[in-house]
Amino acid sequence: MVQELFDRASANLNNELPFVLYRKPNEAVLNGVFQKDNQIYSVVDFSETGFVFAPFDLGSQPILLKTDEIIKAPIEYKGISLPIVDEISLLNESEKADYIKLITKALKVIKDGELDKVVLSRKIEINDEVSPINLFKNLLDIYPKAFCYLWYHPKVGTWIGATPEILVKSRGRQFTTMSLAGTQSSKEFLKPKWTKKELNEQQVVTNYILETLKDKVVSLKASDVASVEAGQLWHLRTEIKGVFKPGKFGEVLRALHPTPAVCGTPLANAKRFIAENENYDRSFYTGFLGELNFSTELARNKNRRNQENSAYRSVVKNSELFVNLRCMQISKIAISIYVGGGITNDSIPESEWNETVLKSNTMFRVLNHKLR
Numbered sequence: 532m533v534q535e536l537f538d539r540a541s542a543n544l545n546n547e548l549p550f551v552l553y554r555k556p557n558e559a560v561l562n563g564v565f566q567k568d569n570q571i572y573s574v575v576d577f578s579e580t581g582f583v584f585a586p587f588d589l590g591s592q593p594i595l596l597k598t599d600e601i602i603k604a605p606i607e608y609k610g611i612s613l614p615i616v617d618e619i620s621l622l623n624e625s626e627k628a629d630y631i632k633l634i635t636k637a638l639k640v641i642k643d644g645e646l647d648k649v650v651l652s653r654k655i656e657i658n659d660e661v662s663p664i665n666l667f668k669n670l671l672d673i674y675p676k677a678f679c680y681l682w683y684h685p686k687v688g689t690w691i692g693a694t695p696e697i698l699v700k701s702r703g704r705q706f707t708t709m710s711l712a713g714t715q716s717s718k719e720f721l722k723p724k725w726t727k728k729e730l731n732e733q734q735v736v737t738n739y740i741l742e743t744l745k746d747k748v749v750s751l752k753a754s755d756v757a758s759v760e761a762g763q764l765w766h767l768r769t770e771i772k773g774v775f776k777p778g779k780f781g782e783v784l785r786a787l788h789p790t791p792a793v794c795g796t797p798l799a800n801a802k803r804f805i806a807e808n809e810n811y812d813r814s815f816y817t818g819f820l821g822e823l824n825f826s827t828e829l830a831r832n833k834n835r836r837n838q839e840n841s842a843y844r845s846v847v848k849n850s851e852l853f854v855n856l857r858c859m860q861i862s863k864i865a866i867s868i869y870v871g872g873g874i875t876n877d878s879i880p881e882s883e884w885n886e887t888v889l890k891s892n893t894m895f896r897v898l899n900h901k902l903r
């Protein structure tokens with residue numbers, strides 16, 4: 532069954548037709564959404580139905596894959612555990628020097644009071660030819676707890692990722708989001724010991740989410756902060772649950788993107804700093820992706836008498852969107868891995884560089900795995 536899905540995806544790649552394959556965290560089902568033409572459809576107000584693929588900068592409209600055909604198949608988790616790859620990108624001294632310069636500049640702006648936090652990132656380019664489908668199979672085996680995807684549109688490109696971060700998951704008007712930030716390697720510690728820098732960096736995200744959502748919800752509640760594993764990294768996470776006001780889903784989404792987990796505070800200053808200083812286009816990295824307004828039919832109430840069969844059927848809309856982190860873009864001849872991290876007053880440039888090297892391992896492990 533699952534082979535059918537991979538074959539179908541392969542055929543779409545050959546025929547240059549858009550599709551996405553994805554598996555939700557901890558689920559044993561592979562989903563495929565296949566579009567029958569090669570048009571680019573856009574999301575205008577988030578009332579649309581389809582698989583959304585949104586860039587970091589919503590100045591460009593998010594892309595909507597039409598759900599012309601949806602195929603699902605059960606899959607197993609093979610439980611592959613791979614060693615951390617040697618820190619390949621550490622070898623690139625000029626990349627390192629540029630990144631350290633960028634962080635040092637951000638630290639100056641933070642000290643001057645124009646920014647509290649900014650998330651900075653870089654792109655690692657590798658000249659290599661890979662099979663997107665084989666890479667995706669690796670991803671599924673290595674990261675069972677992540678949202679793993681392979682997205683393709685002939686007019687846009689091919690992206691692959693294994694992200695740990697939910698942007699928003701909604702069922703009707705009930706929703707969950709999360710504040711995820713702070714990073715440590717899980718190879719060094721059994722349980723991480725968080726420093727003031729990381730605790731503060733994550734608290735900024737939680738505070739921002741609670742504040743930005745408050746006029747769009749009828750209830751909102753944050754959990755305690757917990758340490759969670761993502762691949763071979765630890766992060767700090769707070770889960771935030773609530774109920775949004777009728778008709779406010781689009782506004783909730785726009786308020787949540789981008790959070791200071793991928794951009795910074797104050798938001799406008801952070802966006803400007805990124806646009807003026809990162810020196811590359813993030814494109815879909817730190818954007819978001821997933822199911823938008825998929826429908827679930829609720830069973831009708833059997834206790835009610837004298838009713839038409841369909842009269843009491845109700846349909847609820849579900850969305851499940853993830854932040855596009857730990858991802859790479861694949862072209863015919865090259866691969867680009869995207870990585871970043873939160874910079875605050877307590878950041879040490881060398882440690883921030885090391886953090887991006889650690890994060891790059893999430894994708895390097897997949898590339899180095901034998902199935903090429």
Ligand SMILES: C=C(O[C@H]1C=CC=C(C(=O)O)[C@@H]1O)C(=O)O
Nearest residue numbers: 712713714792856870871872873
């Ligand atoms: C921006 C990234 O991660 C974000 C999510 C979790 C932890 C982060 C951090 O510790 O800086 C980042 O905010 C990335 O993986 O490229």
